[in-house]
Amino acid sequence: MTDTGRTGTRSGSGGPDAAALLDRAHAVVAPRLRADLATLPAPLRRVAMYHFGWEHADGTPAAGRAGKAVRPALVLAAARAMGGDPDAAVRAAAAVELVHNFTLLHDDIVDEDRTRRNRPTAWAVFGVPDALVVGDALQALALPVLAADPHPASAAAAARLGACVVELCAGQQADCAFERRDPLDVTLDECLAMAESKTGALLGCACALGALYAGAGEAEVAAMDAFGREAGLAFQLIDDLIGIWGDPVRTGKPAGADLAAHKKSLPVVAALTSGTAEAAALAELYGRPVLGDKDVALAADAVERAGGRDWAQAEAADRMARAVHQLSCAVPDLAAAEELLALAEFVTRRSH
């Protein structure tokens, strides 16, 4: 999940307002995060405060906001859905957000991304060494925050979050490895597994931690994790569709940006592995070092004619259906889970 700064408005379903849920999550978690960052030595704190959008590069206060707070909102909503007190889960929500931001800092270094949330990335401003150690420090803040929490679920939550970090690392490793491989050599199953690790795992962990903090049993925690993972995959598929077909106004990315960058996103891999004539044409285009506007348009057409667009849309719908099924296993009366449904809808609905 790449936090490209897309913003949502009100839910159309008449249920809870996702934007309000995100605002509320941000309001309760931000003070906790600021308190955690305040414990960092000054040179590290400065980079962290910049990354979170709370300071400019020169250390003066900034009005920015650290991402949309999707993961903290999932932790709190999952706690509520399982009959728990969301206020008791604020430390868990903060820990998940610290982990998310540590991976963003490191992924931006490895991917050489120079822009995030419409600002230069931390490594682009402060250099690779500083951004790297600040990522390390954020991880170091996250896990003891949980371990030291007197809540009875905290040790299990720390173990789960640690395992999730390993999975995030594996997902990032696979992503980098795919970029180095022959495009025709990466299977769709490998790609889905990578997306599940890189994007789904932390969304699933957020939901699982909320459930753990509500005192849920093992089966409910596992179902909550699966809900978050499936919703995360649906999000990734739709994010990948937006990366090819727009819309640039809401995303800040031109249509075709992912194609111009030769990204092996899910619709592209589906097309490349379709065994169609268009797959070969697409592979030929991806073999060129630079794609002009006309080539990008040809590549988008090839993905569509090879079935990549339809597959991704159907797969996203299927994943959302599976997500809701898993949620119903954890929360038989789905009315109690309407916040989670609103958040899942929020992160996935922005393709239309």
Place this chain on the structure above:
Amino acid sequence: MTDTGRTGTRSGSGGPDAAALLDRAHAVVAPRLRADLATLPAPLRRVAMYHFGWEHADGTPAAGRAGKAVRPALVLAAARAMGGDPDAAVRAAAAVELVHNFTLLHDDIVDEDRTRRNRPTAWAVFGVPDALVVGDALQALALPVLAADPHPASAAAAARLGACVVELCAGQQADCAFERRDPLDVTLDECLAMAESKTGALLGCACALGALYAGAGEAEVAAMDAFGREAGLAFQLIDDLIGIWGDPVRTGKPAGADLAAHKKSLPVVAALTSGTAEAAALAELYGRPVLGDKDVALAADAVERAGGRDWAQAEAADRMARAVHQLSCAVPDLAAAEELLALAEFVTRRSH
């Protein structure tokens, strides 16, 4: 502490044999570490097994050994010194070693070091992205290993280790920042603080965790931490002396290697900030992009004549005295702490 592969032999004091203590620590901690690494997904495990010296780059078993196990030995010896059972502290010892190795993986990337323990570094073999995420994964293994430990001290130990990681990050950040600054602009106090964070903090934390696992009180844990920190600084000072005056046979480094690399080690900074005529000569030499053999010899002479060598030797002796004093605060009958003394002597005696 840079693990340059220097090896020691028997203690001359008639007390416990440090080499045997290290071997024993390695023997009990290695199976725990191998079990932890076995939980990693295969592509991450491969890099980790290579880094620890247990596999070649192609995945075949290697006879190597992951460092000298100084930190695990300190955890176990500290537990014993405080009247605890070292066997109960094996998880803590493994967690400290995981943290140490995560920092080595990341430091080698940032410092662009291509050799460690006489082998190519992980990033040099597997690339920066893989080495970076494997470092992240090792940290993620370390803290939950502690948090999930049913031992009553585990939560306090996890909090302490997390705080130590932040301090290690700050030390690494300061080290990189110093390299970018004007040599005459870095004070000796800043340099000592950096060395304490980068080298002393984890040695101190190792001793503190051993004490915590033995059920020691707050004052004893703090004194044990201070013992490890002071011994770590003594080690760093002596390591810096070796980096200038040898000996190349035992270190694998030519005499003067740190000078040729323009390293702002402690004796160099002491010389540069001495206000002597030799300080200016040394600054002039350090301003040159490349130092030939003759320049390196001149620089070594300048450090010596500016008092850098004498200062470092006196400071190392003073730090060792402080270390022993702190140890006596934690363990009034120093006979019970003879293992810790042997280990401290081992890491610091190799200058002669």
